[in-house]
Amino acid sequence: MDIYLPIADMPVSIFLVLGLSAAVGFISGMFGVGGGFLLTPLLIFIGVPAAIAVATVSAQITASSVTGALAYWRRRALDVKLGTILLAGGLIGTVLGVWFFNAMRRLGQLELVIMLSYIVLLGGVGSLMLVESLRALWSTRKGAVPPRKARGAHPWYFGLPFRVRFHRSQIYCSVIPLAALSITIGFLGAVLGIGGGFLIVPALIYLFRVPTAVVVGTSLYQILFTMIAATMLHAVTNYAVDVVLSFLLVLGGVFGAQFGARAGRNLRGEQFRLLLALIVLAVGVRFLVEAVVRPVELYSIGAVEVRQ
Amino acid sequence: MMRWLLAGILAVAAPVAARAETIILSLSSHQVRITQTYGGTDLVVFGAILRDRASVARQGPLDIVITARGPAGVFSVRRKVQVGPVWVNLEQRKFGALPATIAVLASRPLDEIAPADLRERYRIGIEALVPRPGFGTSDDVQFRAALLRLRQENGLYAEEDRGVTFIAPDVFRASIPVPATAPVGNYEVTAALLADGVQLAQETTSFEVRKTGFESFVSQSSRDWPWLYGLVTSAIAVAMGLLASVVFRRD
Numbered sequence: 001m002d003i004y005l006p007i008a009d010m011p012v013s014i015f016l017v018l019g020l021s022a023a024v025g026f027i028s029g030m031f032g033v034g035g036g037f038l039l040t041p042l043l044i045f046i047g048v049p050a051a052i053a054v055a056t057v058s059a060q061i062t063a064s065s066v067t068g069a070l071a072y073w074r075r076r077a078l079d080v081k082l083g084t085i086l087l088a089g090g091l092i093g094t095v096l097g098v099w100f101f102n103a104m105r106r107l108g109q110l111e112l113v114i115m116l117s118y119i120v121l122l123g124g125v126g127s128l129m130l131v132e133s134l135r136a137l138w139s140t141r142k143g144a145v146p147p148r149k150a151r152g153a154h155p156w157y158f159g160l161p162f163r164v165r166f167h168r169s170q171i172y173c174s175v176i177p178l179a180a181l182s183i184t185i186g187f188l189g190a191v192l193g194i195g196g197g198f199l200i201v202p203a204l205i206y207l208f209r210v211p212t213a214v215v216v217g218t219s220l221y222q223i224l225f226t227m228i229a230a231t232m233l234h235a236v237t238n239y240a241v242d243v244v245l246s247f248l249l250v251l252g253g254v255f256g257a258q259f260g261a262r263a264g265r266n267l268r269g270e271q272f273r274l275l276l277a278l279i280v281l282a283v284g285v286r287f288l289v290e291a292v293v294r295p296v297e298l299y300s301i302g303a304v305e306v307r308q
Numbered sequence: 309m310m311r312w313l314l315a316g317i318l319a320v321a322a323p324v325a326a327r328a329e330t331i332i333l334s335l336s337s338h339q340v341r342i343t344q345t346y347g348g349t350d351l352v353v354f355g356a357i358l359r360d361r362a363s364v365a366r367q368g369p370l371d372i373v374i375t376a377r378g379p380a381g382v383f384s385v386r387r388k389v390q391v392g393p394v395w396v397n398l399e400q401r402k403f404g405a406l407p408a409t410i411a412v413l414a415s416r417p418l419d420e421i422a423p424a425d426l427r428e429r430y431r432i433g434i435e436a437l438v439p440r441p442g443f444g445t446s447d448d449v450q451f452r453a454a455l456l457r458l459r460q461e462n463g464l465y466a467e468e469d470r471g472v473t474f475i476a477p478d479v480f481r482a483s484i485p486v487p488a489t490a491p492v493g494n495y496e497v498t499a500a501l502l503a504d505g506v507q508l509a510q511e512t513t514s515f516e517v518r519k520t521g522f523e524s525f526v527s528q529s530s531r532d533w534p535w536l537y538g539l540v541t542s543a544i545a546v547a548m549g550l551l552a553s554v555v556f557r558r559d
Contacts, residue, residue, distance in 0.1 A: 004346045006519060006526040011347045059545045066549025067556075112396045115362045228542050235538030239530050243541050250545050254552035291394040299454035300397065302384040 005112070008052045009241035011017040016046065017245070018252040021060060025256025026042060027060070029068045030264040031216065031276045033197035036061055037122070039281055040194070050247070055234035056243045058227045061195050061250035064257040065224040071261040072217025079214050083221040086182040086200065090226045093186020101191050115190055115291055121199065122284030129202050129277035136270040150200070155207070167217070169210040181207070188227065194224040198280050205273070210271060216264070331372075331499050338513075340486050341520040351515060355499050357478040371414070371421045371502045372472045373432050376484045378409035378464075378517075379493030385455045401451040403438070408491045409464045410434055410482045413471025414484045422505040430500060430507050434465050461555035463487050469484040492517050 002011040022101050028035035043053035065214055072078045110222065141217050160174035189196040200219045204210040210218070224272050235241045317539045336352035353374060382404050386397040398529045406485040414421060428436045434456060441448035459465035464487055484497065494516055501509040520529055 002345070002347050004342060004523060007530055009491060050342055059541050062542055063549040063552075066546050067553045070550070070553040085376050089526040112391070112394075112398075115394070116397065119488050141524075228481055228546075231542045231545070232535070232538040234429035235530065235541060236534040241341075241530070241538060243530075243537070243544070246541055247544065250548045254548055257374060258552055289366050292398075294394075295395055297458075298388045298404040299451070299458060300388075301458050302386050302400070303453065305382045 003190065003248075005048075005242050005245050007047055007240065007247060012046065012048070012245070012248075013207070014248060017248045020046075021249040021252030025060075025064050025088065025253035026186075026260035026263070027048065027279065028064045028197075029071070029199070029257030029260025029262075030267075031201065031260075031272070031279075033195070033201060033219075033250055033276070035197075035253075036194040037118075037198060038279075041283075041286075051238060051240045052242055052245070055238065055248045057060075058195075058230040058234060059241060059246035059250025060253045062224060062227040062231060063222045063250040064253040065195075065227065065253050067077070067257045068261055069217060069220040069224055070256075072220060075217075076168070077213045078084075078217030078221055079210075080221065081164070081167050082166045082178070082210070082214075083218045085164075085178050086218070086222045087225050088197070090186035090189070090222060091229060093183040094190045094226065094229065095231075096183070097187040097190025104191075107123065114192055115287060117188070118287045119284060119291060121188070121192075122280050122289060124284075125199060125202055126277055126279075126281030126284050128206075129273055130165045130281055132206070133273035133277055134269055137274060140270060154209075163214035166210075169208075169214050171208060171210060174210060178208070184220070189226065190230075195227055197223050199274070201276070202273075247292070318370050323412045328360065329501055329508045331501050331509050332356050332358065333497065333499050333513045335497065335513055335515055338515045340515060340517040342492065342517065342523050343520060344356050344522060346523075347489070348490070349486050351484045351486060353417075353445060353497060353513075354480075355480050355483055355511070357471050357480075357501060359478075362546050368504045369416075370478075370508075371416055372474075372480050372482075373415070373418070373421065373500045373502065374411075374413040374472055374484070374497065375412075375437070375500070376409070376411040376495055376497045377407035377437070378495050379407070379458075379491060380405045381491070382406075383455060385451050385458075387451065387454070401448065403452070403455060406438055406455075408486060408493075409495070410437055410459075410466070412437075412467040413484065414467075414469055415468040415472040415474065415480065418467070421502055422507075426505050426507075430502075432502075434451070434460075438517070462489070464489065486517065489551075490517055492519055539555050 003014050004011045009192070011186050021039065024039040024042070027033070027038065038054050040057050045058065046051050048056075071076060113302070114303065156171045157177040158171070159174045162175040163172060164175055167174045181200070181251040185196040185199050185203075188199065197219050198221065201215055204215045205212055206221065231241060324349045327447060333353060333355045340349055340351065355372065357370060369503060384400055385401050386399055387399040388395040389398040391398065411490075412433055413478065422430070422432065429431050431437055436455060438452065456465060463485070466485060472480050474480050486495075494514055496514050497511060500507055518524070532535060
């Protein structure tokens with residue numbers, strides 16, 4: 001059954017779009033990643049113009065992060081204070097990212113920047129997480145006690161000025177490294193059209209030692225507001241948000257995210273990190289293959305501007 | 309229905325013939341409405357060839373070529389180039405003022421109807437409708453060839469050798485495909501009458517592709533009130549997220 005998308009100007013199969021968004025929603029609810037880095041390439045693959053895919057996915061991420069964030073909030077697995085600081089930094093980063101995006105587009109090098117960033121980020125983050133989680137799984141299997149966070153032993157950047165105590169996350173940390181992290185991720189998010197969950201989750205786990213249970217909810221909370229801002233920006237600046245497509249994506253996504261959040265509850269920390277690492281790595285490898293293998297079709301048609 | 313249509317065409321056209329041969333055309337509809345279930349359509353075009361006393365008896369068969377052209381647009385064609393180990397879209401050519409869609413329907417294969425130079429002059433066939441780069445390099449030629457190939461693969465440019473059927477010696481019929489991804493705008497339909505490779509007459513009509521109802525409302529709102537549109541889209545997303553967590557709540 002097909003439905004015509006009024007902004008994308010094309011018909012799509014309802015069940016295909018619902019299926020894709022439910023699958024990505026499941027992963028999104030499970031790991032607290034927005035899922036944009038999965039859904040955007042999938043939509044482009046089924047023929048949705050890239051600009052519309054990027055813009056519309058931000059609405060879908062909004063919905064699945066509402067559901068996810070609420071689920072974690074009820075379980076008290078969300079640090080609002082930490083999330084709000086990350087959000088403030090994220091919005092600053094977004095503005096800088098949009099500026100950089102336009103500058104690179106003027107230079108005509110945007111494609112290259114996006115592709116290389118995807119490969120480096122996904123491949124790098126994925127490999128690091130994979131190695132770490134395999135090591136953790138290995139030591140648990142051998143019966144070794146997982147190294148507990150030693151009291152008082154903190155990385156140097158925790159001790160910078162403006163220290164704030166985050167009760168729920170059990171950290172006492174300077175605001176400066178948190179701001180640096182969230183500005184960087186907001187910047188990358190705007191340039192690459194992603195929520196940044198797959199970057200913020202591992203960063204909070206490994207760099208800031210925030211418990212895995214709290215990280216996911218907090219990341220979803222931050223992504224929620226960043227994505228509302230992104231939806232508005234896309235609607236106002238390039239009229240690229242398709243409300244019909246977004247409705248379908250949201251419908252599939254919220255169901256998927258519900259089941260995903262429930263499935264995530266039954267996962268142990270190490271398994272959780274291993275699975276997320278594999279997903280991130282798989283997408284990175286896919287981009288790498290696409291970039292290095294000689295393409296069958298060298299040519300493509302970019303934007304077609306029809307004069308009305 | 310078809311018979312009445314033909315009768316109508318003949319009755320209206322009878323007193324017109326001033327030149328040797330003339331064509332009259334009639335489209336099954338002058339409007340293609342894009343609704344929620346739109347997935348491409350076909351328009352039927354009927355035509356009749358009228359002769360008067362000035363018409364000389366032709367030796368060869370009469371040929372009809374119908375060309376439907378969509379609104380003009382600017383295309384950018386990109387080519388991937390290997391930079392170090394990676395393939396990147398680095399090279400680009402722009403093609404200005406080309407029709408967004410082209411459908412060429414003929415009564416016989418085009419090369420049997422007229423030689424290439426005459427087709428070029430009469431602008432018959434996809435090759436003739438997309439201008440060649442005047443002083444271009446071989447690169448420009450490759451970009452143009454890629455553009456034509458990609459548009460044909462998408463079904464946006466189409467050429468059909470036997471797309472025009474004669475249902476009587478002087479009456480013909482053709483079905484113009486309107487693809488699902490055809491942009492909104494005005495589409496020009498031209499019918500050319502040829503004999504022995506020479507164009508005898510030409511006639512033009514047009515149809516419009518437009519969004520109606522909900523589709524038109526949505527695309528208008530996104531342009532006219534982008535802030536409100538963005539707010540509503542975000543609000544729908546948030547509301548559905550909330551709804552889902554209420555529906556699924558178990559604890």
